[in-house]
Amino acid sequence: MRDVDYGRAWTYESIVGAIPGVDVPDRVALAVQFALFEGAVLALAGVSDLWTAVPAATAAVIVATAGSALMLDLGRRLRRADLPDAYTHVVFGSSVETVLGVVAYVTLLTYLFVVDPRDGTALVTTLLGHPPSAPATFLALLVCWDVCYRIGVGWWAAVTALWRTLAFDLDQHARRAVAAADRRTAAFGLLQLLLVPFVTPAPLLVVAVVGHVVAVLAVLGVASMVR
Known part of the structure; x- marks a missing residue:
């Protein structure tokens, strides 16, 4: 996570890069992220006897870690390419991905704690027991935020990809970089x-x-065809 230009970086990169003494290779950072979250999942499952929730929690941790990998990869790839400053500023400097993540997270919480129980599904208690333990709920909400934030990143990357294709005429090298x-x-x-x-x-x-997922793929598909 070295050499991050904070005007051209995801919020995630800016926060991690600003922590004193943190300067590790991406693979190590991702491995630590997965190990910490998965370790907490297994520890709480053992303490609270919630082993049935482990597969769902592990899937969420995998998605969150993959989202971190995507952010680091896109950050490196797009900053190295010769792309218009207006595009890179909008992608990294606007923090819109954080706003989208917050909206997704609040929507999820509203559904889980208001709509879902009223419909009789109660996914929270299905996974975390009744009543759900405070530590398990805390970890579940933290992992859910991680996933929602990465979903916001995916949406913003897709929307700005379509805008980039419509607004700018890129050279061949830049086109290869953004296609990847x-x-x-x-x-x-x-x-x-x-x-x-x-x-x-x-x-x-x-x-x-x-x-x-279908919407993101559709937007990227249109961007690819226009490109």
């Missing part, structure tokens, strides 16, 4: 389908996840 970036964004979108089997008791969440 868009493929990785699409792959991350597809990876999010890993969450679907664990939210099947809540049909609206299934529709939301699948619909989100």
Whole structure:
């Protein structure tokens, strides 16, 4: 995570890069992220006897870690390419991905704690028990935020990819760079389908996840065809 230009970096990169003494290779940072979250999942499962929730939690941790990998890869790839400053500023400097993540997270919480119990599904208690323990709930909400933030990143990367294609005439080298970036964004979108089997008791969440992935792929597909 070295040499981050804070005017051209994701919020995630800026926060991690600003921590004193933190200067490790991306692979190490990602491994530490996965190990810390998965270790906490397994520890709480053992203490609270919530082993049935481990597969869902692990899937969410995998998606969150893959999202971090996407952000680091896109950051490196797009900053190295000869791209218009207006584009890189909008992608990295606007922090819109954080806003989208917050909206996704608040929507998820509203569904889980207001709509879902009223419909009789209660996905939270299905996964975390009744009543859910405070430590397990804290970790679940933290992981959910991590996933929602990465979903915001995927959306913003896709929307700005379409805008970039319509607004700028790039040279061949830059086109190859952004095409590779868009493929990785699409792959991350597809990876999010890993969450679907664990939210099947809540049909609206299934529709939301699948619909989100289809929308991201559609936007990237249009960007690719126009490019």
